[in-house]
Amino acid sequence: MRPNLVGRAHILKISATDVQERSSTCGMGGALKVRPDVVSPEWRRRRDDTHPFLGGVIREAACALHDDPRVETWEGTHAAIREKLAAVPLHPATRRYAEHAIANYLEVHEVLSAETPGLEFRCFDPKVFPEPSGTLTVWAPLYESPHGIREIRKIRMGSVRAKPKEPDRWTVVAAHVAGLFPPQRALSLIRVVEIGLNDASYQVLFEATPEVVRSTFTTVALPHLQKIISADSVHPGTFCKDCKIAGCCDALDKWDGFLGQPTPGAATRSVSARDIELYDICPAQWFLTYSQFVPKKTAPGAASHRGRLVHEWIATAHSRTQKCTLEDIGDFREQETRTGTMSEDEYAEIQPYLAQHVEICPLNTGSQIISIEAPLYGYDASADVIIASTPDMIFVDGDGSLVIRETKTTSREIPEDSAGAFDQFFASAWLLNLFASGYRGPYQSTSARLELEVISTSESNVFTWDLADAGVLRMAKKEVRLRAKSWHRDTTWEANxxxxxxxxxxxxxxxxxxxxxxxxxxxxx
Known part of the structure; x- marks a missing residue:
């Protein structure tokens, strides 16, 4: 236990999701997640109770309607669903999705019940106690038939995924919990079923006797479970936003005042420049995408897809730590082009952008790359927000100056000057604000700068800001403060x-x- 933690460390509560996700992330974060009694007296993560957990709303309403006679007709089903949701304070968009998802769950339940006669709902989130101070649980509804078949269901907001060749750790732990949960009768078979709420898709992930389930758990899941319990390494990442010590963790940089907000918002949150840009377009879109995780169309826009391909190519080329040349963007079939998994048409689309990049590639003899698209995380104590940023590249040039390089593609005209680039690309203000908030990177240098590379099919330019210029940093702090203000205070997420x-x-x-x-x-x- 760290010095700033108190509580009974021997009390463990481990979920199937923990075993699936936590063995490969921050060790300390996972070890604390499975120790519910251990807390920090210095800081507590605050939760926003304005909107209920959508997955919980959906499954509770759906399971409550299993025996409702109205669900025998389409009209009756939707009337019953609306009645169940009437008193729940949902966002208008999540309410629409919830009605759709509940109807689909009931449809799948009807099919599964026909396949297993007598199948009945038993409980949510079964818990077992394999050790005196240890709890093993799974977030899922549990069903059972009179013939000893026990079924536990994994719920996805979208569609079922491709079935893995071997059951994953979540599936194995879920089956193990279902097998240990006190039975009403002798068990003959344990089944894990996955349900996609968006399209009423479903599949059986795992089906075995209790004996096979126990042995599979021992070989597949138990080693990862033990790894989580004993871990103590610290590694910032996407899980920081859910961590119980994020606000007092030494692994997070201290960027107090980054957002320029004098008081905390409604809850502890995490934000990136992209979050703010998306919120500016439509608060509801940000909320549905990054808070409620409702299904979305996976096909990205043409500009977004093109930009991703350009970034991937440049990142791969720069990993060689040498300057990009025209020979690197030759014929699609040449190995040197590093086209990866992209198609010939995709490469043809981005090739003009790559040609522009070659002309202004920043790497030269003496350049030392520090990181390529490596995420940075910090904590703004004033706002109670975890700040996430992923500069395209950080390197030291031949003169010993620290350089943060950001690349943007555009189909529009390239800005005429730095002021226009600053206004058009919010990433400029965001990355400048890293230094204004105290970030200095792993390389201590007397000089540092931000470079924004903007490329189109026919032209390119690099806009530069001195990171020691106090006026530039003040300008960046003001821009971030103004852009983040509404996001920081919002709890309604109205559509625009x-x-x-x-x-x-x-x-x-x-x-x-x-x-x-x-x-x-x-x-x-």
Missing amino acids: PGKHCTWCPVKSWCPEAPTEDAVDADALD
């Missing part, structure tokens, strides 16, 4: 309908999104 609804990945759930007819009419106008 507009032309961007056309390519919004979650518009199918948003009541405010214009219909296809309205979009077509707007285009004609």
Whole structure:
């Protein structure tokens, strides 16, 4: 236990999700997650209770309707669902998704019940106690038949995924918990079923006798479970936003005042520059995508997809720690082009952008790369927010100066000067604000700068800001403060309908999104 932690470390509560996810992330974060009694007296993560946990709302309403006679008809089902959800304070878009998801769960339940006669709901989140001070649990509904078949269900917000050749750790732990849970009758078979709430898809992930389940748990899951319990390494990452010691963890940089907000918001949150940009477009889209995790259209926009391919190519090329040349962007079939998994058409689309990059590639003799697209994490104590940032590249040039390099692709005209680039690309203010908030990187240098590389199919330019310029840093802090203010205080996440609804990945759930007819009419106008 660290000096700033108190509580009974021998009390353990481990879930199937912990075993699946926590053995390969921050060791200390995982070890604390499975010790519910251990806390820090210095800091507590605050939760936003404005919106209920959507997955819990869906499954509780669905299971409560199993024996409701109204679900025998389509009209009756939806009337019963609306009645169940009437008193739940849901966002308008999550309410629409919840109604859809509950109906799909009931549809799958009807099919599964027909396949296993007498199958009945027994409880949520079964818990077993294999050790006096240890609890093993799984977040899932448990069912049982009179013939000794026990079924536990994994619920996905979207569709079922491709079935793995061997059961994963979540599946094995879930089956093990189902097998140990006190039976009403002798068990003959344990089954783990996955259900996709978006399209009523389902599949059997694992099916075995209790004896096989126990042996599979011992070989597949137990080693990872033990690793989580004993881990003590610290590694910042995406799990920081859920960690019980994020605000007092030494592994997170101290970037107090990064967002420029004088008081904490409604809850402990995590934010990146992309989050703020997406929120500015539509608060509801950010909320549905990064808080509620409703299903979204996976196909990215053309510009986003192109930008990702360009970034992947440049990152791969820079990993050689040498300057990019025209020979690197030759014919698609040449090995030197490093096209990876992209198609010939995709490479043809990004090749002009790569040609522009070659002309201004920053690596030269003497350059020392520190990181390529490595995430940085810090904590803003004033706002109670974890700050996430992923610079495209940090390196030391031949003169010994520290350089943060960010690359942007555009189909529009490239800004004329640094002021225009600063206004157009929020990443500039965000990365400048890293230094304004205290970040100095792993390399101590008397000089440092931010370079923004903007490339199109026909031109390119590099805009530069001196990271020692106090005026530039003040400008960056002001921009971040103004852009983050509404996001930081928001708890309603109202939709902001507009032309961007056309390519919004979650518009199918948003009541405010214009219909296809309205979009077509707007285009004609």
